[in-house]
Amino acid sequence: MQATLTISGKTRVFGCIADPIGHVRAPSVFNPLFEKHGVDAVMVPLHIPPAGLEAAIAGLRAMPNFKGMAVTLPHKLPIMPLCDEIGRQGQFVGAVNFAAFDDDRRLIGDNCDGTGFVNGMLAAGFPVKDKQVLMVGSGGAARAIAFSLADSGVARLGIANRTREKAEELTAAVSAGYPGVPVEVSEADPRGFDIVVNTTSLGLREDDALPVDPDLLDPSQLMAEIIMNPVDTPILKAAKAKGCRIHYGRPMFDHQVTIIAKMFGYDFPVPGSDA
């Protein structure tokens, strides 16, 4: 959708900070949403090289009509010491993907990758509480999802990864944060789990290997994905063929948008859930 926002002196300003900037998606997601919901706000791309981050944040803080920003590479970590407060998930993950100024111009940052995933599952009718979950992958997205799964009260979390040391490190970090949740380094073997989540990049390309062996899946299990494009990744297709329920990658993104909008002060319905 092409945004036709009318910008006036009263328009609230949001940003998306990155370097490089050309690829960022947040402005083309948020501006149509602002327009759709009749909100007088705009999100602009802000190209901020790393050396300028501190000065840029100080400048943005000094502008009362600048309300908040989506945060992407390379600023997800370096912005943390510039925040006055960091939400629980942001602290656990050690990275911030959005930040908003409050009325006192205090900058509050957080990470909604994992919450977006868990909320998306819940909205699709797949609560993770009390479930045995195998998560394949231990990268940035996996880290956020692992903490959110633990926070949601999974019965057991198995973490498998090609580079085992990363799975070990993540397992130790989640166990330390959530001592009551059984977390273990696992093989990429879905047997005995209720839910399998692919957080690896396997599936982005048609010729990628599968993250788990679909022959080991059974119809009682749910196969969840975080890749959005392609929609039907090879492992989702294979799981479907085995009679499993499947969960697409898109809801995680849609729910993140809703969480960020809320932090910006807007109660938007989850994209795709409204007419």
Ligand code: ATR
């Ligand atoms: P993101 O930020 O999107 O999570 P990432 O941090 O680069 O991306 O993580 C990619 C994940 O996919 C990692 O778990 C990675 O495994 P390694 O830690 O061993 O690198 C996994 N991955 C990528 N390519 C893979 C492959 N060919 N086989 C198995 N796992 C792979």
